[in-house]
Amino acid sequence: MRFRSTVSMFRPLSVALCALLATGLCFEAGAQVSPYSQSVAIAAADQDAIATFYAARAYAPVWTGAEDADRRAALFAALARAEDHGLPVQRYDVQALAAAFRAARTEGDRGRLEVRMTRAYLDYVHDIHSGVLTPAKIDPGIVRDVPRIDPALALSVLTGGDLAAYLASIVPTAPAYAQLVKARLRLMAQMARGGWGPEVPGGEISARATGAEVVALRDRLVAMGYLRQTATRDFDDTLRAAVQRFQSAHGLEPDGVVDEATLAEINVAPEQRMKSILVALERERWINIDRGHRHVWVNLTDFTARIIDDGKETFVTRSVIGKNVPDQRSPEFSDEMEYMVVNPSWSVPRSITTKEYLPLLKKNPNAAGHLKIVDSKGRVIDRSAINFGKYTAANFPFSMRQPPSDGNALGLVKFMFPNQWNIYLHDTPSKSLFDREVRAFSHGCIRLARPIEFGHALLAAQSDDPQGMFQKALDSGQEQALKLETHVPVHLVYFTAFPGAKGAMNYRRDVYGRDALIFDALLDAGVVTGGHQG
Incomplete structure (x- = not known):
C-alpha cells in the first residue's frame, strides 16, 4: 500500500467551508487540518456513530495505518467468509476494499478508505449478529425482538481487544447455525455436480412397482443420501426403508408409501432447499440470544412443541397451530412461561x-x-x-x-407466558386433529397433544412428585394456577430447514408463506442462492 506524503500540505479549514460541506464536525477557524482528517470527517458525516468515533480519537486511523495490519487482516478474513453464512457480500465487498487499498494514492483517498472500511465493519457486525433484514417489515406475524449491537460498542473494539476473537464471538452460537452453514456448503457442492438428478415421474409409486419409475426413485434417494448405491429395479424393503427416512426428515407420515405428497417432496429441487437454508440462517441470526439451559421450542412448521434441557430434547408432543388465514396465524416471538392453569375457564x-x-x-x-x-x-x-x-x-x-369442564375449549390445562398477542399453549378436546399431517386449525394459540405430560415435565424441575402435584389441582375441579418457580423461556419459531439429532437436514413446508417473503427480501438485499456472489 503506497500513500503520497501530504504531512506538509496542511491548510486552514475555515468555518465557512465547514458550513458549506455540512459535515457537522467543524474545526476551529484557523486550525491546521490534514486532507486525511478532512476526508474522514466528510465521509463519516452522515453516520453519527462513525463521526463521533473518529472525532473522539482526533481522526487517527484504525485500518489504514502501517500498525493496523493485524486488524485489517482480521476483518478481511471475516468478510471473505461472509458468503458461507449466506450474507450479501456485495454490501461489504472485500475484493473492492482490497482494490481500493492498492489504488489509494493521496491522503484524501486514505481518509475515504478509512471510513469505507469502518462502514463495512459495522455492516458485517450487524448482519452476522442480528440478521440482514428487519423481521416485522417482512411479515406482521414475525414480532420477534431481534438483538442488536450498539455501533458505539462495536467501534470501541477497534481501539482495544482482539478483533478476530470479537468477530468470532458475535456469530450465532446455536449448534444449528453451524450445521446450517455446513449444510449450505454441502448442498452447493451437490448442485455443482448436477443436483439430485431427474425428477421421479408419475403421481405415486405402488408398493409392488418395478421398472423405470423405481429406478428413478432409487437414484434420487441415493443422490440425496437416504439410500446406499444399489442396482435394484424393484420397490423392495430396502427402498421402502429409505422412503421412510426421507418422510421422517420432511414432516411426512413415515409409512413408506410413495403417494403424491411424498413424491412432490422428493421432487423438490435442491435450489428450493437452498432457499430454505438461507432463510433458516437469517432466522437463526434473529434469535441470536441465550435461549435458556431449559426452554420450550415450538417450531410452527414442524407442528411440535419440545422441552430442551442443556441442548437435549427431553420431551416432545405434537401441536396444532393457527389457521393460515389473516389474524389467525400463530406469531413468532420469545417470552417466558410463568405458570400453568389447571381446569381453566x-x-x-x-x-x-x-x-x-x-x-x-x-x-x-x-x-x-x-x-x-x-x-x-x-x-x-x-x-x-x-x-x-x-x-x-x-x-x-x-x-x-x-367454565372449566372436560369439554372446555382449552381442555384441562393451559400454559401461560403473558404477552400482548394473548398466545399460549393449551390442551384441547379436539384430539382427532393431531392425527393430521398439516395441523393448522386454531385461532393462533398452540394446542398440545400431550398437555398433561407436558405439565408433568415442567413441574419435575421443582417437585419430587410432579404428577401428584398436577393431579391434586386437577381433582379439585376448580381453576388453579401452578406457578413455575423458575420461569422457562418459550420460543415460537418458524424453521422450514433445520438439522436433526444427527446433523442431517430436515425440511418442512412453508405453511404460512413467510419464508417465501423472507427469501425475496434477502434477494433484494443482495443474497444469492449459490455460487460466488462477487
Missing part, C-alpha cells in the same frame, strides 16, 4: 365473540349455550334479558366465558 377472545358468536346469538339467543354471557364487571347475565339484535361488533358490551 376460557375467556373467549373479543374477535371470536363478535365475528363468530354474535351473529349466531342474533338468530338464536340460546346459541352456544356452553358459554356464559358476562358484563364488564364480571357478572353472568341472563341471556333472556339481552336484545342481541341491537348490537354490532363495535358496541357489543358483553364478553363470553366457558
Whole structure:
C-alpha cells in the first residue's frame, strides 16, 4: 500500500467551508487540518456513530495505518467468509476494499478508505449478529425482538481487544447455525455436480412397482443420501426403508408409501432447499440470544412443541397451530412461561365473540349455550334479558366465558407466558386433529397433544412428585394456577430447514408463506442462492 506524503500540505479549514460541506464536525477557524482528517470527517458525516468515533480519537486511523495490519487482516478474513453464512457480500465487498487499498494514492483517498472500511465493519457486525433484514417489515406475524449491537460498542473494539476473537464471538452460537452453514456448503457442492438428478415421474409409486419409475426413485434417494448405491429395479424393503427416512426428515407420515405428497417432496429441487437454508440462517441470526439451559421450542412448521434441557430434547408432543388465514396465524416471538392453569375457564377472545358468536346469538339467543354471557364487571347475565339484535361488533358490551369442564375449549390445562398477542399453549378436546399431517386449525394459540405430560415435565424441575402435584389441582375441579418457580423461556419459531439429532437436514413446508417473503427480501438485499456472489 503506497500513500503520497501530504504531512506538509496542511491548510486552514475555515468555518465557512465547514458550513458549506455540512459535515457537522467543524474545526476551529484557523486550525491546521490534514486532507486525511478532512476526508474522514466528510465521509463519516452522515453516520453519527462513525463521526463521533473518529472525532473522539482526533481522526487517527484504525485500518489504514502501517500498525493496523493485524486488524485489517482480521476483518478481511471475516468478510471473505461472509458468503458461507449466506450474507450479501456485495454490501461489504472485500475484493473492492482490497482494490481500493492498492489504488489509494493521496491522503484524501486514505481518509475515504478509512471510513469505507469502518462502514463495512459495522455492516458485517450487524448482519452476522442480528440478521440482514428487519423481521416485522417482512411479515406482521414475525414480532420477534431481534438483538442488536450498539455501533458505539462495536467501534470501541477497534481501539482495544482482539478483533478476530470479537468477530468470532458475535456469530450465532446455536449448534444449528453451524450445521446450517455446513449444510449450505454441502448442498452447493451437490448442485455443482448436477443436483439430485431427474425428477421421479408419475403421481405415486405402488408398493409392488418395478421398472423405470423405481429406478428413478432409487437414484434420487441415493443422490440425496437416504439410500446406499444399489442396482435394484424393484420397490423392495430396502427402498421402502429409505422412503421412510426421507418422510421422517420432511414432516411426512413415515409409512413408506410413495403417494403424491411424498413424491412432490422428493421432487423438490435442491435450489428450493437452498432457499430454505438461507432463510433458516437469517432466522437463526434473529434469535441470536441465550435461549435458556431449559426452554420450550415450538417450531410452527414442524407442528411440535419440545422441552430442551442443556441442548437435549427431553420431551416432545405434537401441536396444532393457527389457521393460515389473516389474524389467525400463530406469531413468532420469545417470552417466558410463568405458570400453568389447571381446569381453566376460557375467556373467549373479543374477535371470536363478535365475528363468530354474535351473529349466531342474533338468530338464536340460546346459541352456544356452553358459554356464559358476562358484563364488564364480571357478572353472568341472563341471556333472556339481552336484545342481541341491537348490537354490532363495535358496541357489543358483553364478553363470553366457558367454565372449566372436560369439554372446555382449552381442555384441562393451559400454559401461560403473558404477552400482548394473548398466545399460549393449551390442551384441547379436539384430539382427532393431531392425527393430521398439516395441523393448522386454531385461532393462533398452540394446542398440545400431550398437555398433561407436558405439565408433568415442567413441574419435575421443582417437585419430587410432579404428577401428584398436577393431579391434586386437577381433582379439585376448580381453576388453579401452578406457578413455575423458575420461569422457562418459550420460543415460537418458524424453521422450514433445520438439522436433526444427527446433523442431517430436515425440511418442512412453508405453511404460512413467510419464508417465501423472507427469501425475496434477502434477494433484494443482495443474497444469492449459490455460487460466488462477487
